[in-house]
Amino acid sequence: MSGATIKREGAPLLLILLGNLLIAFGYAKFMVPSNIISGGVTSLSMVLARLTPLSVVTWTNMITVGCLVFALIFLGRTNFIRSIVSSFAYMGFFALWTWLPLNLAHWPWLDVLLASLFIGAGYYCCIASNASTAGLDVFALIAAHKNPQLNVTLMLRVINVVVLLGSTVVFGWAALVWGLAFTFLYSGLMGWLLRRYRPFPKVKTTK
Template sequence: MSQTQFKRQLGPILLILLGNMLIAFGYAKFMVPSNIISGGVTSLSMVLARLTPVNVVWWTNIITVSCLGFALLFLGRTNFFRSMVSSVAYMAFFAFWSWTPFHLSQNPIADVLLASLFIGAGYYCCIASNASTAGLDVFALIVAKKRPQFNVTLMLRVINVVVLLASALVFGWVALLWGLAFTFLYSGLMGRLLHWFQPFKKMQETD
């Protein structure tokens, strides 16, 4: 890799690391302590674990690997590589924030608002860098690439709502309501940031 190529890759990678630091912070310090379901891979894995003999850890790994496979097939090598970086960074940052001794969780309303702020900004950093979080956002990116009239924010909301509705069968309707509030808040913030600072482009990176 030439020096020019390295510099061109460094900026997006740093933004991806920042994004995952924010996302992990939001989940570890606000979502998990308040038991707020998010409509993402973890929630889907917990539902599938209740319906099958396979446990949550295995389902999480299966879904994550599958999402990375779809990223490689439909979003290209650049997105796949950066999504790999994103997934490793998230696991590392989530473990770090989970182990830190300070607690910020206050009540569901404050936790949803603060989590939405950090996670929405974190998702923006990843998607603006042509990366997914190696989660269900991969499918939102694929649809937005193939059908530009369906933007990432809309598709991410649809996917999250479907998962949340399934999760309600396990966690109950109160958890569903908090999850819906979180979904619309964080995806709305992400959408506004993409609109203001870097309008979503059709996989602007070529492989």
């Protein structure tokens, strides 16, 4: 394998790993302990864990695998392969951060702010590397692929808000308010980073 090939394939994978390290940290150490819902896979898993005997980690893994199937069908081979790396990295890092006894969550406003920084930067790392996180962002990427005029950041916000509204039944209106604040903060940071910095060219997806 040539040096150029290693750089072409290795650099995005390293950025994907970094992204999932950041995303998992933000969710495991700030969002989940503070019961802040965000509209993503982890928050959906938090709701299902409240309603079933299965844990948040178990639900996160099952939903992630389901989203990965959609990535394979609609987003093409390159995105799928990188999304496999992304999904397994997230599941592993989320389990690791959940297991480590680091109690960092204290005040909801601070937890939302810090989580937004870590998760927004993490999503940027993955999407800029032409990978989904094998989370609900898969559906935002599919929608943007079907209609290029759609904005991925906007679609992520719509999906998150829909899940947030459904989650209110379990976590209440206070969680909804914090969740909406988080959604706009992290997606805003992600969108700004994507507009300013594109380290790798976009790849074509299958139809």
